Amino acid sequence: MRWSNYYLMTAREAPRDAEVISHQLMARSGLVRRLAAGIYTMQPTGWRTLRKLMAIVRRRMERAGAVELSMPAIQPAELWEESGRWARYGVELLRMEDRHGRRFCFGPTHEEVVTDLVRRDVKSYRQLPINLFQIQTKFRDEIRPRFGLMRGREFLMKDAYSFDADEEGLDRSYRSMHAAYSRIFEACGLEYSVVEADQGAIGGSSSHEFMVLADTGESAVASCAACGYGANVERAEVGELPAPPAGRGEAPIEVSTPGTTTVAQVAELLEVKPAQVVKTLIYETDDGLAAVAIRGDREVNEVKLLNVLGGLGLRLATAGQVEAATGGPLGFSGPVGLSADVRLVADRSARALAGFVCGANRGDRHFASVRWDRDVASTRPVERVDVVTAVHGDPCPRCSGGELRLSRGIEVGHIFKLGTTYSEKMNCTFTDDGGRLRPMEMGCYGLGIGRTAAAAIEQGHDRNGIIWPKPLAPFTVVLCSLDPGAEPVRSAADGLYGELVDRLAPAGFDVLYDDRAERPGVKFKDADLVGFPVRVVVGARSLANGGAEVSNRSGGEREVVALDEVCEAVVGRLQR
């Protein structure tokens, strides 16, 4: 491709709305152009990168036995009502009506459509397993799209859906997708980690996220260097926290604590550490109110809490609800004397304390020297749970001695075992080898195409621009002719261009020939900005030095090689 005939415009400055580096560089290097909030045109170079990524994804999916198809983006409401998600999905689902008033949505995901398809076609265990995938434009009406392609409303996603006869089959499908994803991100040269993820209200038994490590990531990840445990902070378990020494005291002591509604105030007044106070939060759940006790210096993880309490959602109770449930005002709740009608769960961090301070369920009163067994568990049930939010340095839940480390990541892939959630609701059944009708075991596997490209830039850039991993660069090689209007540079560069194309195309590499009538500085800046992995420069100086100059965007050795050896030098660099 000759740049003079190509559509690639770069800019010195990024648009003001570009916040993160990947978005700024994508905009400056002419890869994408914003059309509306969270909606982008992929310009020719950006599209080349996505096409290369999609080719890698397709190859790996097919090697893992998945079969590509293409499902409609527009989906009828009836299917979503069948799965129950028309009501549940919320405002993120872009809904519309046709001229007859029939309701549709623009698909944010395709469980319903693929389940409908498979239930019509597949009737026997002999036809299983099946894994169908597509790469398609999705639309999610995000409350707040941001960071360019990282969180768009319209975006390209590879989604695959597996159907198996039993759980062992689902395990196999899941493992094979797990492996395929790992190969894909390795092929892209990305540094990533696989972490346990929350399944959300959709249920299922297992879920993993593929995280590209980057400071700008929107997800927080807890991981243990000692044993390799990793989890989204949303669900990260925490090992047993060391308990402070037990306090003394024969019975709870009621103390006056006027106006102290926060742990910090109570701790200061009573001259104890926040870690010796038990904080009690009252939540409203689908099954009524629940009290959560946690160590005063720690925070409740509501995702973990929801998984413990069950139901679809929870929220902090209002002051009125707290007063009705505990008999005391907001800010003075505690487990001692709490009505047995209120479910009480105690985080292990709180349960490990002995002789602690907690609210007395009376205004301006706390208890000190409280013990769980003597003062609480003797009169009512207390569940011991893990609902604490993991913080840096917490003990690892899986190994002894390991510490959790918090880092940020970009969620580029998410795989789920759905089990029979959808197949039961939508009656997607088959006849097993014993003649019984059974729901299929399903899995679903998403991979963000644009987000992965953005993540590659977050991980690969310097102050001059993008440093693409070779497989994702829009062109693997840029050939800069520093004097395209004059001989002998022109004919040398033209000749090299032809040779490079002939030699590289069969190997899957491509060349952009910068034959524009621009000054050398402009060409170098643009080549760095767009981030072509290998650069070949032909100019009067390089010819005088014996040929063309070859270098890598990522740095390292720059060499001048004879014109007839340039192809070999380039290939050598590409294969390294």
Added chain:
RNA sequence: CGGGGCGUAGCUCAGCCUGGUAGAGCGCACGGUUCGGGACCGUGAGGCCGGAGGUUCAAAUCCUCUCGCCCCGACCA
């Protein structure tokens, strides 16, 4: 949806407080000098100052309403 901010040339921004004929840099076009890390000089094109109402002799500027965009938060198979 709550809080904050911004809409002026293709891009980045000044002008607004204190109303008086719309500016700069980059980019673009033309001419000249340059030519290995975003050159320089000159000339020029390019704006319903997001939109609608209002106040005023006069509005980019003040007031009201709207639309769009960005940031923080809540939300998110």
